[in-house]
Amino acid sequence: MSQEEQLTTTEEGDIAGRGPRPRGRLMERIAPSQIDWRSVVLVPLLAVFSALVIGALIIVLTEGPGDVIPAYVALFRGAFVGVSAISETLTAATPLIIAGLSVALGFRAGLFNIGVEGQMTIGGMTAVMVGFMLTGLPIFIHLPLAILAGFVGGAIWGGIPGWLRAQTGAHEVITTIMLNFIAYRFVDYLLKQPAIIREGRFDPISRDVLPSARLPQLLDWINPSLRLHGGFILALLLAWAIWWLLFRSTVGFEFRAVGSNPNAAAYAGMSVTLTTVLVMAISGGLGGLAGANQTLGVLYSVSPGFTSGIGFDAIALALLGKSHPGGVVLAGLLFGALRAGGQVMQVRSGVGIDLIVVVQALVIVFIAAPALVRAIFRVRAGEGAGQLTRGWSA
Amino acid sequence: MTTVETTADLVRVPAEVKRERILGVVYLVLAAIVAFFFAMGSEGDATFRLGEAGQDIDLTFSAAGFAWVTAAIFAFLAVIHLTRGIGKKSNLVLSIALVLFAFAFLAWAAAGSSFSLLGMLRTTVAASTPIAFGALSGVLCERVAVINIGIEGMLLTGAFMSAVVGTVTNPWVGLLAATLSGGVLALGLAVLAIRYRVDQIIAGVVINIFALGLTSFLSSQILVENPDRFNRPGVLQAIRIPLLADIPVIGPILFNQNIFVYALWISVALTTYGLFRTRWGLRARAVGEHPKAADTLGIDVYRMRYLNVLLGGLIAGFGGAYFTLGSVGAFNENMTAGRGFIGLAAMIFGRWHPVGALAAALVFGFADSLQVRLGILDVGIPSDFLLMAPYLVTIIVVAGVVGRARPPAADGQPYVKE
Numbered sequence: 043m044s045q046e047e048q049l050t051t052t053e054e055g056d057i058a059g060r061g062p063r064p065r066g067r068l069m070e071r072i073a074p075s076q077i078d079w080r081s082v083v084l085v086p087l088l089a090v091f092s093a094l095v096i097g098a099l100i101i102v103l104t105e106g107p108g109d110v111i112p113a114y115v116a117l118f119r120g121a122f123v124g125v126s127a128i129s130e131t132l133t134a135a136t137p138l139i140i141a142g143l144s145v146a147l148g149f150r151a152g153l154f155n156i157g158v159e160g161q162m163t164i165g166g167m168t169a170v171m172v173g174f175m176l177t178g179l180p181i182f183i184h185l186p187l188a189i190l191a192g193f194v195g196g197a198i199w200g201g202i203p204g205w206l207r208a209q210t211g212a213h214e215v216i217t218t219i220m221l222n223f224i225a226y227r228f229v230d231y232l233l234k235q236p237a238i239i240r241e242g243r244f245d246p247i248s249r250d251v252l253p254s255a256r257l258p259q260l261l262d263w264i265n266p267s268l269r270l271h272g273g274f275i276l277a278l279l280l281a282w283a284i285w286w287l288l289f290r291s292t293v294g295f296e297f298r299a300v301g302s303n304p305n306a307a308a309y310a311g312m313s314v315t316l317t318t319v320l321v322m323a324i325s326g327g328l329g330g331l332a333g334a335n336q337t338l339g340v341l342y343s344v345s346p347g348f349t350s351g352i353g354f355d356a357i358a359l360a361l362l363g364k365s366h367p368g369g370v371v372l373a374g375l376l377f378g379a380l381r382a383g384g385q386v387m388q389v390r391s392g393v394g395i396d397l398i399v400v401v402q403a404l405v406i407v408f409i410a411a412p413a414l415v416r417a418i419f420r421v422r423a424g425e426g427a428g429q430l431t432r433g434w435s436a
Numbered sequence: 437m438t439t440v441e442t443t444a445d446l447v448r449v450p451a452e453v454k455r456e457r458i459l460g461v462v463y464l465v466l467a468a469i470v471a472f473f474f475a476m477g478s479e480g481d482a483t484f485r486l487g488e489a490g491q492d493i494d495l496t497f498s499a500a501g502f503a504w505v506t507a508a509i510f511a512f513l514a515v516i517h518l519t520r521g522i523g524k525k526s527n528l529v530l531s532i533a534l535v536l537f538a539f540a541f542l543a544w545a546a547a548g549s550s551f552s553l554l555g556m557l558r559t560t561v562a563a564s565t566p567i568a569f570g571a572l573s574g575v576l577c578e579r580v581a582v583i584n585i586g587i588e589g590m591l592l593t594g595a596f597m598s599a600v601v602g603t604v605t606n607p608w609v610g611l612l613a614a615t616l617s618g619g620v621l622a623l624g625l626a627v628l629a630i631r632y633r634v635d636q637i638i639a640g641v642v643i644n645i646f647a648l649g650l651t652s653f654l655s656s657q658i659l660v661e662n663p664d665r666f667n668r669p670g671v672l673q674a675i676r677i678p679l680l681a682d683i684p685v686i687g688p689i690l691f692n693q694n695i696f697v698y699a700l701w702i703s704v705a706l707t708t709y710g711l712f713r714t715r716w717g718l719r720a721r722a723v724g725e726h727p728k729a730a731d732t733l734g735i736d737v738y739r740m741r742y743l744n745v746l747l748g749g750l751i752a753g754f755g756g757a758y759f760t761l762g763s764v765g766a767f768n769e770n771m772t773a774g775r776g777f778i779g780l781a782a783m784i785f786g787r788w789h790p791v792g793a794l795a796a797a798l799v800f801g802f803a804d805s806l807q808v809r810l811g812i813l814d815v816g817i818p819s820d821f822l823l824m825a826p827y828l829v830t831i832i833v834v835a836g837v838v839g840r841a842r843p844p845a846a847d848g849q850p851y852v853k854e
Contacts, residue, residue, distance in 0.1 A: 100650075100653070104653075104654065104657050104658065105657070154637060154641075156641060206831070206834075206835045209454070209458065209835075210454075210455065210835040210836065212831070212834040212835040213834065215585060215637060215641075215777075216777055216780060216781055216830065216831075216834050217831050217834060217835070219774060219777045220774065220777065220778075220827040220828075220830045220831050221827075221831070222774075223773065223774050223824070223827045224824045224827050224828065227820045227821070227823045227824045227827075228820065228824070230820045231818050231820035231821065234818075234820075354645055354648075357641060357645070358645070361638070394652075394653050394656045394657050396649050396650075396652040396653035396656060397649075397653050398649075399645065399648065399652065399653070400646060400649040400650050400653055402645070402649070403642055403645040403646035403649050404646070406638070406641075406642045406645070407628065407642050407646075410628070410634045410635065410638050410639065410642065411628055411632040411634045414632060
């Protein structure tokens with residue numbers, strides 16, 4: 043804690059009078075209590091627009107100027123035009139929303155969970171294992187059990203860095219990233235075990251989830267190839283549940299209090315240690331659910347890399363949605379559209395889907411630094427997303 | 437820092453005591469593992485070969501005996517930690533303990549046969565190189581209080597640029613391009629973190645996602661279709677330093693390596709000298725510890741921060757070229773596989789000091805080379821678990837050390853000039 047920090051941030055005085063960071067002002071910026079249409083609507087829209095413009099520039103440089111319009115037209119059609127496109131958009135949005143909630147919950151409590159990839163990997167795996175190992179159960183028992191297994195797997199994987207953070211101060215950014223790699227290797231190992239690998243296969247792929255543990259299709263009465271499944275409803279319910287948890291429950295108040303000012307929270311008698319573990323476990327559990335959603339709703343099995351970067355997209359998504367469950371749902375729909383459209387773009391115009399990752403990274407840049415948007419578009423755009431995470435030793 | 441300590445007092449028992457206890461338990465667990473698995477599970481003598489092909493320098497000893505001694509040392513360390521505490525030297529003790537543990541493990545694996553320790557140590561030095569470059573980049577940035585989580589992305593971009601430019605022109609130009617590309621990303625980080633005061637960890641993560649996305653995109657669009665035109669830079673071969681390379685054991689390990697290894701030592705030496713013996717270093721450290729005081733004395737805080745972050749980026753970009761020009765000879769998607777983050781852990785473990793960072797990187801490099809070498813020995817541990825080793829060691833180190841080591845006082849905080 044340095045002197046000048048206190049001098050410049052006295053407007054948000056904390057109870058203990060010596061808070062480490064101006065968290066309160068920060069939370070106003072990433073999660074405004076009064077809705078300012080410019081920062082909530084205009085800046086995200088301009089950010090997405092700017093990112094797409096730079097994406098177009100990258101296409102011009104790699105493919106030639108003639109490819110921009112066909113690529114973006116394919117992107118748009120693949121995302122919005124027709125029942126099938128909308129079904130794909132919602133299917134892609136589902137895990138993004140759940141994973142985004144996971145990161146957003148962490149942000150609200152001042153923790154940066156970039157281990158959603160690993161939590162998805164483990165959660166997806168545990169869900170699949172319950173999904174094919176338990177047999178003879180009716181769907182209303184088997185499916186909830188498999189989903190619960192996904193949550194528990196992710197909660198353990200997220201709880202470990204939470205516990206390390208609370209007990210030893212090990213920064214969650216490093217530990218969760220390391221646990222991502224450990225999760226990949228662990229699942230690689232599991233996928234070689236005779237009890238898990240699919241019969242007659244030598245490449246790493248698990249057995250199929252039994253029909254009684256699959257998330258039901260929602261639109262198969264229109265066309266059996268439409269992939270939208272019950273996970274979408276689950277994602278919306280989770281968004282509501284996290285909103286309730288954060289803004290209507292005592293536990294959620296403690297989460298936010300610890301996030302805004304750990305010292306004040308401790309002074310008020312809250313357990314920072316317990317809260318940190320609990321937040322990371324729930325956040326990890328949500329990550330696990332995002333993985334379970336993929337394995338029980340779309341893929342029905344696990345193979346290496348099945349998370350396909352969703353856990354990293356979730357970071358952009360949580361920032362774009364201002365760490366509010368409602369915002370995360372909207373941002374998830376947008377990113378789902380980008381993903382679904384990106385697939386079509388890749389097939390139709392040959393522009394690789396990794397471009398979408400670049401666009402998403404640019405979106406975070408513009409969201410995290412509204413001053414950039416302000417400078418480019420000459421609009422009043424509020425302040426930057428100042429200090430959001432805690433340093434090494436806090 | 438004062439606040440952090442008072443928080444700790446408020447909430448729980450002093451953090452130091454707690455860490456001593458945790459480390460004590462860790463040593464107890466290690467002692468138990470060594471005693472039950474390595475000591476009881478190994479028969480016969482282990483032979484470590486220390487000579488190059490043709491040379492005959494062998495180290496033969498009883499694997500079980502060595503393991504018992506190691507277990508006893510760990511038990512002793514555990515007792516000290518649980519009673520008196522070790523305090524400041526505990527990082528050093530922990531590194532030595534980890535190396536001892538690794539040797540006990542190797543002896544167990546090689547019991548009854550022989551094993552080229554020389555080869556393993558050479559791999560260690562090589563594997564630690566990119567980690568050390570990453571750690572050095574982190575030291576430069578954090579000494580001026582800018583947290584650089586984007587090292588991973590800079591390494592990856594360096595690897596990509598060196599492969600592409602190295603193929604189109606020649607490896608040396610590729611090396612230059614890699615260095616510059618790291619600098620460009622660092623400039624991006626600096627602008628976001630210093631000018632726009634974006635949360636530094638977010639800014640770094642953005643750099644990582646951006647680098648991963650862009651290199652993967654370009655790799656799938658361009659490299660995969662035309663590997664001969666864009667992705668065959670070749671490998672910079674080891675340069676044998678005359679005389680020095682003929683010293684037994686040490687020579688082949690230290691003086692028969694490629695340009696990256698030598699460049700690393702020069703960088704570490706220069707950075708150490710620069711940070712602690714020159715005007716620039718004093719100013720940089722002042723900016724990292726107390727920017728307001730530095731500003732009052734007429735030091736341009738922003739300029740120092742831009743300069744150091746840029747330097748850090750150049751070093752990380754250069755280090756990234758190791759992945760292609762120094763080892764594999766071609767670019768693969770996400771080939772850095774977390775080495776940038778391991779570098780950050782090495783920086784923390786090395787207490788924000790260039791030499792410490794290098795030493796820590798060697799420990800991580802050792803863990804990294806374990807899996808390469810043990811794959812050959814076939815010790816009955818699944819290869820997937822061996823591949824976890826560097827990541828597990830990183831977590832243990834970060835958990836055991838953070839908070840004990842003190843980062844620059846203003847680390848991670850943006851500075852607002854009044």
